[in-house]
Amino acid sequence: MTLYIGVDLHPHQQTLSWCDSRTGETGTLDLVHDLEQVRQFYTSLPEPSVIGIEASARASWFENMLFETGHKLLVGNPVLIRKRATSRHKSDRRDAELILTLLLRDEFPAIWRRSQESEQVLEIIRLRSSLVRQRTQVYNRLQALAHNVGMPKGRMKSIARQEMLRKIEMNETGALCRSHLFSMLSHLDGRICELEEWLKPKADQNREARLLRTQNGVGYLTALTFVHTVGDVNRFEKGTKGITSFAGLDPVEHSSAGRKGFGPISKAGSALLRYQLGQAAQIAARSDAMLKAFTKRLAKKKSRRVVKTAAARKLLVKLSIMLRDNITAEEFDLRGRTVGNARVIQGLQ
DSSP: OOEEEEEEEOSSEEEEEEEETTTOOEEEEEEEOOHHHHHHHHHTSOSSOEEEEETTSOOHHHHHHHHHHTOEEEEEOHHHHHHTOOOSOOOHHHHHHHHHHHHHTTOOOBOOOOOHHHHHHHHHHHHHHHHHHHHHHHHHHHHHHHHHTTOOSOOTTSHHHHHHHHHSOOOHHHHHHHHHHHHHHHHHHHHHHHHHHHHHHHHHHOHHHHHHTTSTTOOHHHHHHHHHHHOOGGGOTTTHHHHHHHHTOSEEEOOBTTBOOEEEEOOOSOHHHHHHHHHHHHHHHHHOHHHHHHHHHHHTTSOHHHHHHHHHHHHHHHHHHHHHHTOOHHHHHHHHHHHHHHHHHHHHO
């Protein structure tokens, strides 16, 4: 690998700074994102070239094109890259040159990247989550419409309540709103079912997802989100602490001069993963004895929001250990106390 290229990538253009380590030849170039011209340029490069970009923008087309042309792509942490800058000034050319310098020095802060399959699964889960939010908004509008016409209290998700609302006489405006809202609801239900039919076989075929689903409260959505967001749990040097930090469920520390204090969670990771864990933890706390006792004990001194977050973190740690040790939730519960006692006895000896 003799050609190194630092790329400052933007949605519609990119600036390149390159160096041939064999001859020492360097240069810079600006490319407008005409897909054919960009592909032709990278195809003409000697392969495999090493190309570095920042993880500041999603560019699946660029990553796929480099993979097809046989080049090696490294994606770096933008915060760590910027810390290495020696100038206060910032421009596309300076950013590309900085990335190139780090590549040549073998100091480029490359980050872990998910596989293409994981990105595709997560994209479908995000789309489903977005459609579910839209459907909830439609339910809320229908509920407001029901209140306006004097319907008794009830859940709009109920088929009987929906039929009651359909039969009530309304003025022209109300009838038009009702017709469009029910049409939107039917359309969203169909689209969500299509996505779920695509996702369920993915969860059934994934061994790790099947293992996580042995935990009460963890369905196929939570299992798929966990597996494809976290990846290999053994890659974290700090173990479960590293995983909670990756998920953004670690409390931010504010300590100084002997005073220790912890604030809210960092929220540095995937919001989708935190949401799924929060939903799963509420269901798991109903039947999981250990999690139920933990939430009851914490609820005596903490707010409901804090308890929900702590339960999600507790569930995250449990799922991580299940994957790390390749055990089911039942095996985790059975061996947990035994392993802890064994460690205590070993320490005393």
